[in-house]
Amino acid sequence: MSLSTARCGLPAREILYSSISNALSSIRNSAELHKVHALVITAGLDRSAFLTGKLISKYARFREPTSSISVFDRVSPTNNVYPWNSIIRALAHNALFSEALGFYSRMRDVGVRPDAYTYPSVINACAGLGDAEMGKVVHQHVSEAGFGSDLYIGNALIDMYARLDDMGKACHVFGEMSQRDVVSWNSLISGYSSNQYWEEALWYYSELKLDGILPDLYTVSSILPACGGLVAVREGRILHGLVEKIGVDGDIIVRNGLLSMYFKFGNVTDAQKVFDEMVFRDIVSWNTLVCGYCQLRLFEDSIQLFRDMITTCTPDLLTVTSVLRACGHLGDLELGTFVHDYSERKGMEFDTRANNILLDMYAKGGNLLAARQLFNKMKDKDSVSWNSLLNGYILHGSYGEAMQLFKMMKMETEPDSITHVMLLSVSTQFADIYLGGEVHCHIVKLGFTIDLRVCNALIDMYAKCSKLEDSLRIFGLMDICDIVTWNTIISACNHHQDCCLGFQMINAMRNEGLVPDEASLLGILPICSLLAAKQQGKEIHGYIFRLGFESNVPVGNALIEMYSKCGNLKGAVGVFELMKVKDVVTWTALISAYGMYGEGQKALKAFAQMEVAGILPDHVAFIAIIFACSHSGMVEEGLNLFDCMKNKYNIEPRMEHYACTVDLLSRSGHLTKAEDFILSMPLKPDASIWGALLSACRANGNMKIAERVSKRIIELDTDMTGYNVLVSNVYASMGKWEQVRSVRKSIRSKGLKKSAGCSWMEIKKRVYIFGTGDRSFEQFEEVYQLLDILGSLMAKQGYVPDLQCVLHDVDDDEKEDMLCGHSERLAIAFGLLNTEPGSPLQIMKNLRVCADCHTVSKYISSIVQREILVRDANRFHLFKNGACSCGDRW
DNA sequence: GTAGGGTTAG
Numbered sequence: 001m002s003l004s005t006a007r008c009g010l011p012a013r014e015i016l017y018s019s020i021s022n023a024l025s026s027i028r029n030s031a032e033l034h035k036v037h038a039l040v041i042t043a044g045l046d047r048s049a050f051l052t053g054k055l056i057s058k059y060a061r062f063r064e065p066t067s068s069i070s071v072f073d074r075v076s077p078t079n080n081v082y083p084w085n086s087i088i089r090a091l092a093h094n095a096l097f098s099e100a101l102g103f104y105s106r107m108r109d110v111g112v113r114p115d116a117y118t119y120p121s122v123i124n125a126c127a128g129l130g131d132a133e134m135g136k137v138v139h140q141h142v143s144e145a146g147f148g149s150d151l152y153i154g155n156a157l158i159d160m161y162a163r164l165d166d167m168g169k170a171c172h173v174f175g176e177m178s179q180r181d182v183v184s185w186n187s188l189i190s191g192y193s194s195n196q197y198w199e200e201a202l203w204y205y206s207e208l209k210l211d212g213i214l215p216d217l218y219t220v221s222s223i224l225p226a227c228g229g230l231v232a233v234r235e236g237r238i239l240h241g242l243v244e245k246i247g248v249d250g251d252i253i254v255r256n257g258l259l260s261m262y263f264k265f266g267n268v269t270d271a272q273k274v275f276d277e278m279v280f281r282d283i284v285s286w287n288t289l290v291c292g293y294c295q296l297r298l299f300e301d302s303i304q305l306f307r308d309m310i311t312t313c314t315p316d317l318l319t320v321t322s323v324l325r326a327c328g329h330l331g332d333l334e335l336g337t338f339v340h341d342y343s344e345r346k347g348m349e350f351d352t353r354a355n356n357i358l359l360d361m362y363a364k365g366g367n368l369l370a371a372r373q374l375f376n377k378m379k380d381k382d383s384v385s386w387n388s389l390l391n392g393y394i395l396h397g398s399y400g401e402a403m404q405l406f407k408m409m410k411m412e413t414e415p416d417s418i419t420h421v422m423l424l425s426v427s428t429q430f431a432d433i434y435l436g437g438e439v440h441c442h443i444v445k446l447g448f449t450i451d452l453r454v455c456n457a458l459i460d461m462y463a464k465c466s467k468l469e470d471s472l473r474i475f476g477l478m479d480i481c482d483i484v485t486w487n488t489i490i491s492a493c494n495h496h497q498d499c500c501l502g503f504q505m506i507n508a509m510r511n512e513g514l515v516p517d518e519a520s521l522l523g524i525l526p527i528c529s530l531l532a533a534k535q536q537g538k539e540i541h542g543y544i545f546r547l548g549f550e551s552n553v554p555v556g557n558a559l560i561e562m563y564s565k566c567g568n569l570k571g572a573v574g575v576f577e578l579m580k581v582k583d584v585v586t587w588t589a590l591i592s593a594y595g596m597y598g599e600g601q602k603a604l605k606a607f608a609q610m611e612v613a614g615i616l617p618d619h620v621a622f623i624a625i626i627f628a629c630s631h632s633g634m635v636e637e638g639l640n641l642f643d644c645m646k647n648k649y650n651i652e653p654r655m656e657h658y659a660c661t662v663d664l665l666s667r668s669g670h671l672t673k674a675e676d677f678i679l680s681m682p683l684k685p686d687a688s689i690w691g692a693l694l695s696a697c698r699a700n701g702n703m704k705i706a707e708r709v710s711k712r713i714i715e716l717d718t719d720m721t722g723y724n725v726l727v728s729n730v731y732a733s734m735g736k737w738e739q740v741r742s743v744r745k746s747i748r749s750k751g752l753k754k755s756a757g758c759s760w761m762e763i764k765k766r767v768y769i770f771g772t773g774d775r776s777f778e779q780f781e782e783v784y785q786l787l788d789i790l791g792s793l794m795a796k797q798g799y800v801p802d803l804q805c806v807l808h809d810v811d812d813d814e815k816e817d818m819l820c821g822h823s824e825r826l827a828i829a830f831g832l833l834n835t836e837p838g839s840p841l842q843i844m845k846n847l848r849v850c851a852d853c854h855t856v857s858k859y860i861s862s863i864v865q866r867e868i869l870v871r872d873a874n875r876f877h878l879f880k881n882g883a884c885s886c887g888d889r890w
Numbered sequence: 891g892t893a894g895g896g897t898t899a900g
Binding site: 221222224225252253254255256257258259260282283284285286287288289290291292294295316317318319321322324325352353354355356357358359360363382383384385386387388389390391416417418419420421422424425428452453454455456457458459460461483484485486487488489490491492517518519520521522523526554557558585620 | 893895896
């Protein structure tokens with residue numbers, strides 16, 4: 001149509017045609033579309049290929065594919081490709097993929113040649129159906145038709161292969177393309193990203209930049225999950241900057257992606273910041289936040305967010321399941337049940353995944369009946385369903401049910417690696433090496449030894465079953481390990497009191513480039529405490545500062561204990577004072593520290609301050625404070641607290657509290673009172689109770705009560721080596737060798753091993769260990785010579801050896817020699833020889849210091865004018881100028 | 891673009 005005819009008047013039909021065509025382009029809703037459609041029919045234009053094509057597309061946009069089809073049917077059959085393209089695109093757009101493909105084959109059947117506009121929709125339909133076979137066929141058609149290098153078709157093919165998880169082919173198509181735009185790159189990158197090939201996604205993203213292509217918001221939104229998955233913090237930050245630059249109105253999808261990424265980094269601050277700055281938030285934004293907090297195990301925050309959310313936005317299944325998960329972990333059955341009811345009222349359909357979360361919530365919360373009912377009702381159970389219920393039974397001690405369920409599970413489905421991890425945790429809890437070994441066999445058979453978490457659980461199981469060598473063997477076989485592996489092995493060293501190995505492990509871990517986390521620090525600090533490794537402990541404290549863990553409450557608590565057990569009360573108090581948040585464990589650590597140093601008054605003051613701070617003492621706090629009173633001879637105060645515990649705080653005294661109180665009475669010489677106290681106990685006294693009294697009898701030389709108590713302990717037939725040894729020693733000091741032999745025989749027949757007495761000290765970061773009568777160290781001759789000299793000096797000052805402390809049936813001369821070989825003396829002498837004159841000495845002993853060594857230490861401190869700090873199994877003794885800080889109550 | 895079960899840690 002020329003310009004002149006347009007101006008001077010068109011035939012009516014053509015005017016109608018062009019005005020309808022214009023109207024079709026500017027239609028905004030379905031009602032308008034229907035009006036125009038009616039107009040097309042009245043004008044008799046409903047067989048026009050161009051107009052019908054437009055109508056088909058418009059109906060598709062307003063989600064009325066059936067109308068699209070009826071429009072198409074008016075022109076069909078047609079040789080014009082335009083309506084065919086429109087109908088295929090319309091159907092694919094409305095997710096009617098098989099229908100779209102049906103029209104594609106009809107089109108070919110009637111001999112209409114598809115063009116470059118046909119294929120993208122057809123390819124899209126194959127991808128939507130997940131039909132790899134058909135996809136291949138269509139790809140073949142494309143090649144045959146010579147469209148192999150078409151940009152739009154290429155992009156569609158990449159997208160299709162990516163959605164079929166065939167990144168090899170996607171990449172191949174990408175490589176073959178002669179021309180690429182940002183969409184091509186985006187399709188490839190988002191393909192890698194959504195199939196979780198994060199390294200590749202990031203790699204192609206860097207290639208895209210090298211190619212000089214400007215990333216758009218689609219690029220960013222597909223690369224963000226990769227940054228999150230790889231914890232690529234630096235790249236993530238750069239992307240965030242890019243979003244600020246190109247995201248004019250803050251594209252919501254990208255912002256949601258940023259939120260998710262920051263949660264994957266564990267960076268709550270920035271996630272919250274992105275969220276706070278968002279102008280628009282949709283359900284996904286809220287869900288990402290609620291789920292994100294949940295995944296970082298910040299369950300309370302997650303629930304609080306949910307409460308905030310429901311005022312502005314209606315929760316969906318995802319929100320509900322996240323909250324249910326939080327309720328499960330917090331054991332909040334009440335809220336969980338409420339949310340469950342809410343979702344039922346809203347008519348939400350629970351899929352398997354959602355049901356599993358619900359099941360887990362009931363199982364963790366202890367409503368095993370509800371869990372079981374849900375489990376029985378579920379149609380599509382997967383291994384997670386079985387495991388969740390199994391875990392519920394295990395958590396709540398229903399081991400019989402757990403085992404029965406496991407049997408059923410084996411019949412209906414294949415137990416997976418996580419099932420085995422849970423079975424291992426049962427073995428670990430009971431230290432049941434037989435069950436553990438059996439599970440280990442299954443694990444090997446099923447090939448789960450490649451699973452990191454299974455190996456971690458195995459290491460832990462063997463460690464808790466006292467098989468450190470087996471733990472180390474498994475550890476040695478592992479090619480890859482994570483922070484949990486290291487932490488597990490460190491805690492294993494801690495359990496086995498193998499301090500050297502513990503330090504080796506933490507160093508090896510750091511050499512691997514792993515940064516210790518809270519659990520690592522909580523594993524290594526007790527090793528420092530145990531070993532009294534002052535220097536190492538201090539270094540770790542420095543490290544804690546650098547890592548930013550100084551405000552972590554459990555870490556702070558472990559630091560207080562470390563300093564106090566390393567002989568540095570000031571350090572312990574210093575850490576305590578710097579802690580901003582303190583819990584009952586923090587205060588208890590401080591009270592115990594004072595207790596160990598015989599600072600009973602300070603312990604009492606701390607106890608009072610704790611109450612003022614609004615923290616209620618728990619049963620451990622009472623053990624600490626009664627212990628402190630006991631070691632400071634504060635009998636009245638201690639008894640008072642014991643009464644208070646029940647009357648004021650409603651805490652029922654446990655065996656440990658009775659043991660502490662018996663210790664309190666008997667240690668300060670009230671042996672008869674202690675015995676009466678024991679006989680009036682509502683619990684049946686165990687060996688720890690009688691043992692406390694017996695130690696005091698021995699120290700006091702009250703052999704009458706000692707003999708009665710010894711009989712009681714023998715009657716109890718305890719497996720605790722220490723109490724058997726104590727009884728044997730008491731008989732030995734009474735010279736009753738017959739009884740000594742009998743007790744020793746019983747120790748042997750029970751297969752108990754006496755832990756050998758040993759002492760150790762740290763000099764210039766090296767730890768020196770001494771056993772009883774040890775002659776295996778280099779300077780032993782000098783050490784024994786020095787002890788001889790000191791012995792004669794002491795004799796002149798009136799020292800008489802306390803031969804009751806020697807526990808072998810030998811003559812008195814020999815006994816004296818044996819006393820000289822006590823490990824703490826060797827350590828003291830060694831320390832005197834190897835440290836600066838006048839400097840303080842610090843010695844650790846695994847057992848309690850005997851009365852004679854206590855006396856000797858006092859003499860030595862005066863003769864050599866040195867402070868000697870000795871930590872034994874119970875407390876610290878500071879020997880200075882011939883006296884001891886404990887006032888001889890040890 | 892958001893989702894489930896288990897292992898270390900006092």
